[in-house]
Amino acid sequence: MAYALPTRFPANRPRRRRLTISLTPLIDVVFILLVFFMLASSFLDWRSIRLESGQAGGATPGVVGALMVTISPDGLRLSGLGVTRDQLAGRLAPSLAEDPGRRIAIRPTGGVDMQRLVKLLDDLAVLGATNVVLMPGAR
Amino acid sequence: MRRLSSPARRRARLDDDRILPLINIVFLLLIFFMVVGRLSASDPFEIEPVHSLSAGAPALEAPLVTIGRGGALALDGEVMDETALITGISQAGATGLRIKVDQSVEAARVVALLNRLKAAGVGEVKLMTVPSIEGAL
Numbered sequence: 001m002a003y004a005l006p007t008r009f010p011a012n013r014p015r016r017r018r019l020t021i022s023l024t025p026l027i028d029v030v031f032i033l034l035v036f037f038m039l040a041s042s043f044l045d046w047r048s049i050r051l052e053s054g055q056a057g058g059a060t061p062g063v064v065g066a067l068m069v070t071i072s073p074d075g076l077r078l079s080g081l082g083v084t085r086d087q088l089a090g091r092l093a094p095s096l097a098e099d100p101g102r103r104i105a106i107r108p109t110g111g112v113d114m115q116r117l118v119k120l121l122d123d124l125a126v127l128g129a130t131n132v133v134l135m136p137g138a139r
Numbered sequence: 140m141r142r143l144s145s146p147a148r149r150r151a152r153l154d155d156d157r158i159l160p161l162i163n164i165v166f167l168l169l170i171f172f173m174v175v176g177r178l179s180a181s182d183p184f185e186i187e188p189v190h191s192l193s194a195g196a197p198a199l200e201a202p203l204v205t206i207g208r209g210g211a212l213a214l215d216g217e218v219m220d221e222t223a224l225i226t227g228i229s230q231a232g233a234t235g236l237r238i239k240v241d242q243s244v245e246a247a248r249v250v251a252l253l254n255r256l257k258a259a260g261v262g263e264v265k266l267m268t269v270p271s272i273e274g275a276l
Contacts, residue, residue, distance in 0.1 A: 023158055030162065034169045041176020044188065048195045048237065048265040053253035071246070108246035114189050115242035117249075118268065122192040134250045 049121060054105060054133040066103035066133065067092065071120055073111040085123065092127055100128050107135040182239065183213045189242045190271030201235040201265070202228060208241045210248060221252070225259050234262040 069088065070077040076088050083091065095102055104124060108117050117134075124132055184207035204224065205213040214224050228236065236256065240249055253264055 023162065027158070027162055027165070030165050030169060034165055034172065037169060037172035037176060040178055041172055042179055043176060044269055046188075046197055047191065047193065047268050047270060048197065049191055049193050049268055050195065051238075051253060051264045051266050053250060053257055053264070108250060110245065110247050112246045113242060114240050114244045114246050114249060117246035118189045118191050118242075118266070125193055134253065136247065136250050136254055 049118065052131075052133050054135050066105040067095065068105050068107065068135075069120070070107045070109065071112050071117060072109040076120070089123065089127055092124070092129070096128050101131050102129070103131045103133060104129050105133045105135045180216055183216050183218050184208070184211060186239055186241045187243065188269045189240060189266065191268035192271055193268070194270070195265070195268075201237050202231055202233050203267075204228075204236060204238045206238065206240045206244050206249065206252075208243055210244060221255070225255060228256065228261060229259045234260075236261050236264045237267055238264060239267045 068079050070080075074082075076083050076085065078088055078091055092104070106117070106120065106124075121132060182205050184205070186205065186207060203215055205216075207213070212219060212221055212224050214227050219227065238249075256264065
């Protein structure tokens with residue numbers, strides 16, 4: 001007993017000490033890390049579309065004979081004739097079914113924003129068009 | 140001394156027990172954000188990305204041109220005007236290019252810029268988009 005007491009004492013002391021370590025600094029650091037990662041990370045799932053542009057004046061080979069789609073704030077025109085989205089799809093579908101590589105030239109006029117143009121590109125991609133060229137708009 | 144410290148110590152241990160679930164959750168959130176989020180350089184100006192249905196491959200590593208809402212241009216995060224942009228790109232000698240465009244930018248302006256870039260020798264241009272939520276537009 002007299003032998004056991006002094007050995008038990010020093011063995012117990014450090015254990016008690018360790019229990020009293022405060023968790024607050026740990027939480028501080030973890031919170032700071034959390035806030036950093038919340039602010040710095042982005043969750044946007046980026047994709048990409050290939051954009052092909054043609055020169056003005058039809059100098060690029062293959063633009064001659066392409067189907068010309070004009071997109072303006074008023075609507076769409078296929079080779080100069082006003083069409084709706086569904087009509088455009090209906091008219092392009094047969095020629096694209098025949099030849100998916102048929103060149104389609106898109107000419108955006110002033111006042112058309114990028115989102116509308118990309119929506120048209122999406123429509124054409126759904127129809128199976130693989131050869132789409134963007135033409136500078138006529139002023 | 141011992142009589143005084145032991146209830147205080149018990150209280151401290153109780154506080155730790157109470158705070159442990161909080162730490163668990165904060166740790167979980169931390170790990171979630173570390174794993175799911177992607178760290179990337181932020182754009183020089185705020186951009187509302189273009190939505191698209193297409194599921195093209197995520198962009199290749201190439202110089203990034205940013206076109207902001209008012210038509211402001213930036214190359215790899217540095218704001219510059221159009222002539223500086225085109226000389227910068229042709230000096231870099233890159234064949235491919237990524238562009239990040241705000242959805243309200245005029246399409247005609249972007250196409251005009253694409254033409255000028257093509258004349259400067261840029262081959263492949265990829266427009267960065269985000270997947271559109273069905274029926275959002």
